[in-house]
Amino acid sequence: MPLxxxxxxxxxxxxxxxxxxxxxxxxxQLRHWRDRDCKDGFGHGLWKQMAEMGFTGMxxxxxxxGLGMGHVEAGIVLEEIGRNLTPSPFLTSSVLAATALQHxxxxxxxxxxxxxxxxxxxxxxAIDETAKHRPSRIATRAEESGNGFKxxxxxxxxxxxxxxxxxxxxxxxxxxDDDAGGITLFAVPKDAAGMSHKGVRLVDSSMATHTKFxxxxxxxxxxIGEIDGGRAxxxxxxxxxxxxxxxxxxxxxxxxxxxxxxxxxxxxQFGKLIxxxxxxxxxxxxxxxxxxxxxxxxxxxxxxxxxxxxxADLMTSVAKAKVAKTARLAVQExxxxxxxxxxxxxxxxxLYMKRDRALxxxxxxxxxxxxxxxxxxxx
Amino acid sequence: xxxxxxxxxxxxxxxxxxxxxxxxxxxxxxxxxxxxxxxAKFKNDAQKAWFEACLAKGxxxxxxxxxxxGAGLNAAEAKVLRExxxxxxxxxxxxxxxxxxxxxxxLHFGTEGQKQRxxxxxxxxxxxxxxxxxxxxxxxxxxSLQTFGEDHGDHWVVNGxxxxxxxxxxxxxxxxxxxxxxxxxxxxxxxxLYDMASEGVTTKPILLISGNSPFCETFxxxxxxxxxxGEDCPAYVGQINRGWDVAKYLLGHExxxxxxxxxxxRTAAIGSAMTRAAAKTGDEVDPVLRAELAMFDVDxxxxxxxxxxxxxxxxxxxxxxxxxxxxxxxxTELNKRRHELMMAVGxxxxxxxxxxxxxxxxxxxxxxxxxxxSIEGGTSEVMLNVIAKRILDLPGA
Ligand SMILES: Cc1cc2nc3c(=O)[nH]c(=O)nc-3n(C[C@H](O)[C@H](O)[C@H](O)COP(=O)(O)OP(=O)(O)OC[C@H]3O[C@@H](n4cnc5c(N)ncnc54)[C@H](O)[C@@H]3O)c2cc1C
Ligand SMILES: Cc1cc2nc3c(=O)[nH]c(=O)nc-3n(C[C@H](O)[C@H](O)[C@H](O)COP(=O)(O)OP(=O)(O)OC[C@H]3O[C@@H](n4cnc5c(N)ncnc54)[C@H](O)[C@@H]3O)c2cc1C
Numbered sequence: 001m002p003l004x005x006x007x008x009x010x011x012x013x014x015x016x017x018x019x020x021x022x023x024x025x026x027x028x029q030l031r032h033w034r035d036r037d038c039k040d041g042f043g044h045g046l047w048k049q050m051a052e053m054g055f056t057g058m059x060x061x062x063x064x065x066g067l068g069m070g071h072v073e074a075g076i077v078l079e080e081i082g083r084n085l086t087p088s089p090f091l092t093s094s095v096l097a098a099t100a101l102q103h104x105x106x107x108x109x110x111x112x113x114x115x116x117x118x119x120x121x122x123x124x125x126a127i128d129e130t131a132k133h134r135p136s137r138i139a140t141r142a143e144e145s146g147n148g149f150k151x152x153x154x155x156x157x158x159x160x161x162x163x164x165x166x167x168x169x170x171x172x173x174x175x176x177d178d179d180a181g182g183i184t185l186f187a188v189p190k191d192a193a194g195m196s197h198k199g200v201r202l203v204d205s206s207m208a209t210h211t212k213f214x215x216x217x218x219x220x221x222x223x224i225g226e227i228d229g230g231r232a233x234x235x236x237x238x239x240x241x242x243x244x245x246x247x248x249x250x251x252x253x254x255x256x257x258x259x260x261x262x263x264x265x266x267x268x269q270f271g272k273l274i275x276x277x278x279x280x281x282x283x284x285x286x287x288x289x290x291x292x293x294x295x296x297x298x299x300x301x302x303x304x305x306x307x308x309x310x311x312a313d314l315m316t317s318v319a320k321a322k323v324a325k326t327a328r329l330a331v332q333e334x335x336x337x338x339x340x341x342x343x344x345x346x347x348x349x350x351l352y353m354k355r356d357r358a359l360x361x362x363x364x365x366x367x368x369x370x371x372x373x374x375x376x377x378x379x
Numbered sequence: 380x381x382x383x384x385x386x387x388x389x390x391x392x393x394x395x396x397x398x399x400x401x402x403x404x405x406x407x408x409x410x411x412x413x414x415x416x417x418x419a420k421f422k423n424d425a426q427k428a429w430f431e432a433c434l435a436k437g438x439x440x441x442x443x444x445x446x447x448x449g450a451g452l453n454a455a456e457a458k459v460l461r462e463x464x465x466x467x468x469x470x471x472x473x474x475x476x477x478x479x480x481x482x483x484x485x486l487h488f489g490t491e492g493q494k495q496r497x498x499x500x501x502x503x504x505x506x507x508x509x510x511x512x513x514x515x516x517x518x519x520x521x522x523s524l525q526t527f528g529e530d531h532g533d534h535w536v537v538n539g540x541x542x543x544x545x546x547x548x549x550x551x552x553x554x555x556x557x558x559x560x561x562x563x564x565x566x567x568x569x570x571x572l573y574d575m576a577s578e579g580v581t582t583k584p585i586l587l588i589s590g591n592s593p594f595c596e597t598f599x600x601x602x603x604x605x606x607x608x609g610e611d612c613p614a615y616v617g618q619i620n621r622g623w624d625v626a627k628y629l630l631g632h633e634x635x636x637x638x639x640x641x642x643x644x645r646t647a648a649i650g651s652a653m654t655r656a657a658a659k660t661g662d663e664v665d666p667v668l669r670a671e672l673a674m675f676d677v678d679x680x681x682x683x684x685x686x687x688x689x690x691x692x693x694x695x696x697x698x699x700x701x702x703x704x705x706x707x708x709x710x711t712e713l714n715k716r717r718h719e720l721m722m723a724v725g726x727x728x729x730x731x732x733x734x735x736x737x738x739x740x741x742x743x744x745x746x747x748x749x750x751x752x753s754i755e756g757g758t759s760e761v762m763l764n765v766i767a768k769r770i771l772d773l774p775g776a
Contacts, residue, residue, distance in 0.1 A: 003688035004697060261771055276775035278764070284773065285766035289705045293678075293685040300684035315680070322681040325674075366677075373680070374673035379654035379664070 001303055003296060005072070012073055015053075016080045023049060024086035026348050033087060034205040040163035041207030042087035050088065051119025059098045059240070064113050066098075070306035071240065075247035075298065082251020085348075085355050087206060089122045089160045091244050091362075097123030099240040100168050100185055103233040104224040111221075112166065112187060124164035124190075125237070126155035126211055133364040135170070135238060137178050140213060142171040142186065149173070149223075151186065151194075151216040159362070161209030162199040164190055168237075169213075173228050183230035185237075186222045193217065204354040239313060242320045242363045243305055246298045249323035249359055253291050253330040256352040260284070260334040267339070280337060287333050294319075294326035314376045321369035324360040331356045386456050390463045397432040401425035403468045407738060409591070412474050415504025417551050430504065433472035440478055440502045443486070447494050448502025454694035476545070477501035477508040479636040481554050484570075484616060484629040492611030497572070509575070510633075511541040511555030511597060512626065519761050521556070522564055522623065526599060528557040528571065535559070535571070537579075537602040543755070547582040547595035550575055554629075557604075560620050569615050570622030573604045589747035590732070590740075633756045634703040638710035640686035648676040649717060653724045660728060668723055675713075675720055682713055701769035708762035711752035718746040 005013060023029075029043055050056055058074050060066020067073075074095055081090055093116060101112050101123075115121035127135055140153025151171055161167060167188050175182030188195070194216035197209040225233040261284060264275030274280055301319040304312040331353040335342040342349050360366065402425055406412060410422045413430055421427040433439050436450060442457045443449025452460060482501055485493055500506040517524040526539025537557055547553070553575055560567030575582075579602040582595040607613050617625045650672035657664050664672070689706055692698035722729045725742050732740040753759040768776035 002691040002695070003684065004692055004695075261773070264773060273774045275773040281767035281771075281773050281776055282760070282763040284771055285705075285708075285763040288766055288771060289709050292705060293681050293709065296688040297681035297684040299688070315684070318677050318680045318684075321674075321677040325677070370670070370673040370677050373648075373676055374650050374669065377648050377676060378651040379669065379672070 001307070003299055003303070005076070005299075009072060009076060013076045013080075016055075016077045019049075019053060020077075020080040020084050020086055024081065024084045024088070026085055026351065030085045030087055030205065030351060039199065039207065041160065041201075041205065042089060042163070046086070047088055047119050047122070050090065051117070055090065056094045056119045057098070057113075057117030059095060060102065060113055060117055064102065064109050065117050066113070071243050071302040072299065072306060074244060075302045078244050078247040079251035079254070082248035082253075082355075082359075083255035085204075085252070085255070085351055089124070089164065091241065091248060092125050092159050093123040093164070095244040096125045096237050096241040097166075097168050100125070100224055100233055100237045101187070103185075103236065104187075107221060108187065108224055115165075121165040122160065122163065124158050124161045124167045125241075126158045126161065126167050126169045127234070127238075127363075128157050129153070129155055131156065133361070133368055135234060136180070138170055138172045138183055139177040140169070140171045142173050142184060142218070144173075145217070148220045149186070149218045151188070151213040151218055154210065154212045156208075156210050157362070158197075158209045158211050160207060161190070161211050162197050162207055166190060167211070168224065170230065170234050173230075180231055182228050183234055184227050185224040185230040185233050186218055187224055188216065188218060188222060202358050204351075204358040206358060235313075238363060239305060239316050242369075243298070243301050243316045245359060245362050246294075246301065246316070246319040246323040249320075249327045249356070250291070250295045250298050252352055252356050252359060253294060253323070253327040256327070256330040256334040256349060256356075257284075257287055257291055259349055259352070260287075260330075260337050263338055274337070283333055283337075287330055290326045290329055294323045297322050314373065317364075317369040317372040317376065320364060321366045321373060324366035324369070327356045328360065328366070383455055383459060387459050387463065390460055393436070394463055394467060394469060397429070397436075398464075398467065398469045399425035399429055402429040402470050402472075404470075405468065406470060407741065409593075411470070413472065413504070414475055414507055414546070414549070415473055415477075416475075416507025416549065417505070418549065419504065419507070429470070430472045434503060437502075439473040439504065440482065440498075443482065443498065443502065447486075447498035458690070458694075473504045475501060475504070475507055476510055476554075477506065480510060480629050480633050481508050483632040484554075484625050487628060488617045488625050490611050490613065492609065493613070493616070496608070496612055506551045507546070507549065509544050509547045509550035509553050509597075511544055511547075511553045513543045514540060515542050519758055521626070522568070524556055524558060524568065526555070526557050527561070528559050528569060528604065530559065531603075533606055535569075535604045535606070537571070537573075537599045537604055539599050541597040541599075543585070543594050544582070544597040545594045545755075547575070547597045548584055553580075553597070554616070556622055556626055563620070565623050566620050568622040568626070569619050570617060570625040571604055571615050573602070573614060577602050577604070579603070587747070588750070589744040591744065591748070630757060631700070631703045634707035634762075635689075637752060637756045638686070638703065638706035639714065640689050640706050640710060648680055649720065650676050653721065657724050660726075662724075662726060664724060668720075672720055672724075675716055679713055679717065682709055685709070699770055701765055704757070704762045704765040705770070707756065708753075708759050708766070711749075712759060714752050715749050718749045722746050 054067050055077050057066035058069045062068035142149040142151045169186045169188050172182050173184040194214045196212045199209050202208055267274045298319045301315040304315050334349045335353055338349050341347050413426055440449040441452045441460055445451045514524050528535035528537045555571050557569050557571050559569040579600040581598045584592040584595050586592045654664050729742045731737045767773045
């Protein structure tokens with residue numbers, strides 16, 4: 001398969017670009033909700049529109065009412081979301097949760113997917129328990145109790161945990177905290193008794209929660225997939241989420257870069273456009289190169305994942321790490337090359353810097369994934 | 380099975396049957412590379428057998444038309460062949476500046492007569508070409524070149540000096556940039572082809588910091604270059620005084636080649652191999668070095684995806700025409716980093732310059748050689764200038 005978008009994908013990219021630039025732009029969404037101190041952190045109106053466009057159910061199979069598209073297509077939407085810094089639960093609900101739910105029984109799918117696809121129920125995911133991504137350790141426990149389970153423990157960095165209707169929770173049903181096995185995934189209503197959410201606003205204005213589970217009672221049919229067999233579902237979910245986060249990061253990097261290159265062509269100092277100074281030209285050219293590469297490896301990872309290749313996991317971590325490094329470079333160079341104005345709240349470049357910070361942390365930063373690349377390569 | 384799958388399975392069995400085991404080993408020294416030419420000698424029977432098998436199949440230049448010695452493979456087939464060769468680690472059967480540089484320029488600008496003659500000679504490995512671009516006063520600023528060809532009706536008389544001419548002392552012919560109009564900087568250069576055995580051509584090898592001497596100073600002292608080698612076969616490519624267009628086109632291919640975008644060992648992850656190598660000598664890779672290896676592997680694996688995308692896009696004309704400059708910049712900088720890391724892992728063993736155990740100082744010599752990657756074919760700084768100007772459209776670039 002050639003490493004570029006085919007005709008259908010190019011058309012989707014056009015549609016997504018136009019739509020998100022129009023409806024999801026920084027003024028209409030990010031700033032709008034931020035400046036109103038919106039507790040949800042995203043606009044439900046836009047989410048509804050995205051559902052009407054079919055975006056919310058892109059990754060859900062056609063048999064289950066979705067569009068049956070792949071990660072290349074989801075990545076196209078995510079890149080535009082990244083470019084416009086559009087706050088939306090697309091990554092958590094339509095990528096991570098949608099991937100998890102499709103590993104569930106017919107009953108689970110039937111119960112949750114229609115609402116997810118329609119954009120009527122928003123899903124968050126609760127995986128991490130500490131400040132750094134570490135999915136190998138799951139200490140939150142679900143003890144069998146009657147026909148169901150009792151869930152106890154805590155999760156952090158639950159993005160949109162406060163506004164979601166449902167939360168996909170990775171919990172331990174057996175074994176020690178660091179065991180690979182013994183994991184089970186649950187679909188938990190956000191308002192279940194015994195759950196408490198401490199909402200926190202993050203640096204990029206997105207909302208997350210620290211969520212505590214105190215003997216939360218769950219039915220047996222809250223289980224997604226096999227009891228104790230949740231690691232495979234979690235891994236699939238993580239891979240989808242990471243490749244999605246990489247695509248969004250490419251959008252952040254490209255957005256920051258484009259804005260900066262434009263600025264180099266407008267700002268004059270010393271009687272010249274600052275883009276005439278070779279010191280800046282070389283750095284801009286270097287940035288361009290890195291962004292091209294980050295985008296290429298992200299598409300590669302998407303294609304491998306869609307093809308079910310054994311290489312997908314490795315290339316997903318390569319992509320996540322590469323994009324994290326590249327988007328970081330893009331926003332740093334972006335602010336620096338804007339000079340003083342880049343430090344102002346009024347100007348958008350700083351918003352890219354903040355978004356990159358949060359997005360890179362989500363599901364593992366560059367260090368986490370570079371280490372993973374080494375481990376997967378056998379060293 | 381689709382046609383392409385059929386082609387893949389056929390290619391796989393053909394390679395299985397025809398690529399000798401020795402030719403699936405990584406290249407160890409200069410003699411392992413077969414360059415062809417009048418004075419060429421095969422290092423061993425395996426090298427000869429592999430070359431001849433490929434020659435018969437058109438696989439020395441698989442994507443060139445059959446009429447010019449190629450196999451006429453389309454883009455998708457050529458990619459399959461590349462992938463299948465990479466899978467078994469097959470060496471290129473023939474390497475040459477003719478294949479990488481002059482050939483593409485002739486395919487684009489050459490007359491039918493030139494193609495028939497020169498492309499077939501290249502494909503068959505009969506003539507080995509060198510590149511006469513750089514001069515002592517004209518490196519990055521190539522267009523300022525001074526080597527002059529005086530018009531004598533049916534021939535030119537060429538005088539001047541080239542420098543850094545790779546393998547000039549082993550080559551049969553030269554493609555050479557010669558000024559033919561002193562009044563016009565850009566439209567006063569002719570892209571000439573002539574025999575290095577011509578009277579008045581001398582070469583003087585230059586020793587590199589790697590201890591090898593792969594390139595030369597090349598002097599032209601009243602060299603007579605005929606304007607034509609027969610019907611439809613002029614001694615210049617494109618038009619007289621318009622050689623700069625050809626030169627630039629060729630540089631694009633040269634940069635693509637140096638970038639290593641075609642895959643091969645330059646783009647592969649190195650951490651695991653390096654860690655194994657260290658273990659062999661009872662050494663351990665320091666955790667901080669391991670971290671650098673991991674970061675390198677992220678960059679190298681990402682770049683290999685870029686290489687694939689780049690080649691895929693070129694085939695359908697989707698690639699930005701200046702993209703080879705980006706590939707060259709990144710590919711060569713990565714290759715330098717790779718060798719720095721190899722030296723770091725190698726420790727004192729990597730310092731040995733000529734011991735047998737180190738295959739004659741392969742590591743330090745290779746490491747030093749890579750420093751030229753970001754100079755030859757246009758420096759990294761020049762690549763960044765070109766990206767700024769042609770891709771980013773920055774002012775005054
Ligand atoms: C937090 C903060 C506090 C400040 N406090 C004060 C204060 O109290 N009083 C005060 O007077 N000022 C203050 N400043 C202003 C500060 O001194 C300027 O922002 C700074 O001099 C840069 O100027 P500029 O913002 O116009 O950027 P520009 O000069 O427009 O620079 C934009 C970009 O172009 C680059 N550039 C410009 N010229 C060249 C060149 N020749 N070669 C290569 N690159 C070039 C710059 O390095 C930068 O990356 C403050 C700024 C900040 C951010
Ligand atoms: C191993 C090797 C093989 C080669 N083989 C051949 C060959 O076969 N045929 C051939 O013709 N040539 C060959 N070359 C020559 C090569 O193309 C030149 O070395 C190269 O173009 C640089 O020219 P220069 O050496 O004169 O350096 P210079 O142009 O003098 O550059 C010196 C430094 O200044 C920098 N610089 C120059 N201009 C600018 C600018 N505008 N902006 C910013 N920085 C700038 C350069 O990047 C470099 O760092 C070879 C070189 C090497 C190292």
